[in-house]
Amino acid sequence: MGFRAAAVCMMLLAWTGMAAAFQPDPPEMGTAQTLPLAPLTVETRKGRVALQVQVADTDTTRQTGLMYRTSMPEREGMLFIFPHVHPVAFWMKNTILPLDIIFVDAAGRIMNIAAGTTPFSLRPITSDGPTKAVLELNAGASARLGIGVGDRVVFEPLVRLP
Structure with a gap:
């Protein structure tokens, strides 16, 4: 009987620990990264849109992204560049700002847009x-x-990548 009770307690502790692992960390737990700005253009149906982006092109910068950021100017953003073309998923853990997440294919075309994402959400996007x-x-x-699906993202370093 004592062994069974201990096993149940251990299971509850493990489950509680696992549940806590999936909770968003409070904003004060991390620091927002700041990367240099670079020009980016989106060719839309109505014309060109000029933006300034921080480029996340390493594992570390891609993992941190816009986490912990409390504000961002209207025509600024972050561009995540991947070394290989493959399906990707994002989440909003530790991300305070609601975002539009715009997925771009190897030709620079916008495939889909997840508009108005929910801060701190762990739902895959x-x-x-x-x-x-x-x-x-x-x-x-x-x-x-x-900016819409089918528009083209023009970013010189992106064009040169394999």
């Missing part, structure tokens, strides 16, 4: 296909700037 880059903007920016 997936690309509609093999992805070369992801552009994150403030929530609603893609609609306000006229």
Whole structure:
């Protein structure tokens, strides 16, 4: 009887620990990264949209992304560049700002947009296909700037990558 009770307690402790592992950390637990800004253009149906982006092109910068950021100017964002083209998924853990997450294929075309994502959500946000880059903007920016599926992202270092 004592062994069974101990086993149940251990299971409850393990389950509680696992549940805690999936909870968002409070914002004060981390530090926002700041990367240099680079120009990026989106060719839309209505014309060109000029943006400034921070480029996350290493494992570390891609993993941190816009976590812990409390504000971002309207025409700024972050561009995640992947070394290989493949389907990707993002989440909003430790991300305070609601974002538009824009998935870009190897040709620079926007495949899909997850508009107005929920801060701190652990729900996977997936690309509609093999992805070369992801552009994150403030929530609603893609609609306000006229950026849509099929538009082309022009970023010189992205064009040169295999």
